[in-house]
Amino acid sequence: MPISNPKRYTVTAALIYANGPIHIGHLAGCYVPADIYVRYLRSSGKEVAFISGTDEHGVPITIRAKKEGLTPQQVVDKYYEQIDASFKALGVSFDVYSRTSKPVHHETSREIFRDLYDKKVFVEETTEQYYDETAQQFLADRYIVGTCPVCANPNAYGDQCERCGSTLSPLELKDPRSTLSGSKPVLKATKNWYLPLDKMQPDIEAYVNGHSEWKTNVFGQCQSWLKDGLKPRAMTRDLDWGIKVPVEDTDGKVLYVWFEAPIGYISATKDWLIQKNGSEEGWQKWWQPGKDAAEGETKLVHFIGKDNIVFHCIIFPAMLMAEGNYILADNVPANEFMNLEGDKISTSRNWAVWLHEYLEELPDKQDVLRYVLTANAPETKDSEFTWKDFQTRNNSELVGIYGNFINRAVVLTQKFCDGKVPQRGELQEIDQAALADLAAFPGKIAESMENYRFREALSLIMDLARTGNKYLADTQPWHAIKTDPGRVNTILNIALQISATLSIVSEPVLPFTAAKIQDQLSISGKNWQDAGDADLLAVGQPVLEGKLLFEKIEDSVIEKQVQKLHDAKRLNELEGKTVAPVKAEIQFDDFAKMDIRIATILEAENVPKSKKLLKLLIDIGSEQRTVLSGISEHFKAEEVIGKKVLYLANLAPRKMMGMESHGMILMAEDRDGSLAFMQPGKDVWNGGTVN
């Protein structure tokens, strides 16, 4: 059963691997919704700890280190700094952004492991694991790739297939190969400690089934795991990067990253208190409030992407249940994935919008990104980010509706009311209706926020801005000023009260904008309880002119971003290209059979209905010949006329598109697939032979 009225909230956002920068998929999946929720809770006067950090162990770190020619420590230091800075710049308001390489995390993880070990929770098992004889080490799941038994993806990892999402064990892969050496791994015996999830299934089932209020995608994924039957999972690994196993004679073994990473939420809470107070004292109320009944209930909420559901809904709760003293997640509002311009976001293919680059290239547009990622959040199914949609939402929604309303209320107050909040006079029906709407919106928005429906909350926030716009359009203060200035006072008082509430209820999504509005309206320290109040702004309070909240984004800005995406992907593909291996050996006679000579292109035209072919007339010295050449995707007909070329003269004629082609023009293919003519270094005569 969900906790209905907690005393405080422990809200966590996924610990991301410190092996690369943050992209919009991470933000939409987890960090922006988490920040909205936390900002809403704080505004509602709730006690919250907002916890996150980087996961600095695990194989992805070691793989990245190898790729960049750095040590794992250098990799995590580099990316921790970058990730931390870009979250701060986007206004993600963590109370602590910690790291799993900190001593407090190593200690906490080892303590919990040792506790479970002493309670004999683990099952000790010697199994055969894949071992790379060339690299002389056991292969962690991510070091093995092979064919997925479910979808036949040839590049599935030992723990998961990224194409179909199946969770795998290395032994299930067909044709396994080591990513370290490329060789076929062998099986070798090793001892590890397993969490017996199979035996724990009834308890886990009771826990999950007690939360039928979870999002359908989350609850459904848990059910499918449970239905398949849980299997024991190793909580230690044969690897040299990570937290040493706190048991004797375990050299070369570390704690499984998915054992210790979620413990990172607990150790980050301690780290927060250490940074704040110099001691971890008081951490228990966030994780073990039951120890002291007077402390009241704590609600634990994990924000994650859908690829982490099993770890947060099954494995981590199972660990904590076995330990016995911890609260379990009350909710895990995982999002689905956000795609980008018609394709899956992919770090390896460099198909992503990177946060640190966005912040640099589109400065002061943090709220635009937060807005677009929320309006289009993959809450119930995958969604898609396009730059065109980004532009439209900015120009027609943020500029056209939200910014327009606030700007009109402020500017008209400057113009007609001396830049001070005017006094309301007698209310007409239309005024009463506007005030009734104003009073009702915050409650509706809060309900959406409480239920993790941030898209819906944002859509209600925009409805409130629309209500304000419509009110101004219907009451027309710019006309009323000529006949009835008292009426204008009433209208602008109401418009300003709506603006003030709008700033409060939109603060979780648009914190930078809300702060600007509150500066303009000279309010501070107001929070959710004040929202909807018809007298939130006192009469006579100054209303200051400000810069426009949002500005239009031009086509050129968007085109540049789209081009950049494609360029980055292409560059990435080129980097992955390798030179073709040399073909099988031939004899001189084989070569001598080829009659290669110099020719000049005299005429060229497109072949109707063919995408690739140009019809060329060439002079080969002794005669003129017609050649059909597959180069029209690379060259226009008029570009090639007059070119001297290398020509294979004695190739048997071929029929194409109903025409006969004689011989072949020789071209060089560049790394990116583009073509170049092979031309002699001096003006050799037509028919000159190539030997």
Ligand SMILES: [Zn+2]
């Ligand atoms: Zn698969």
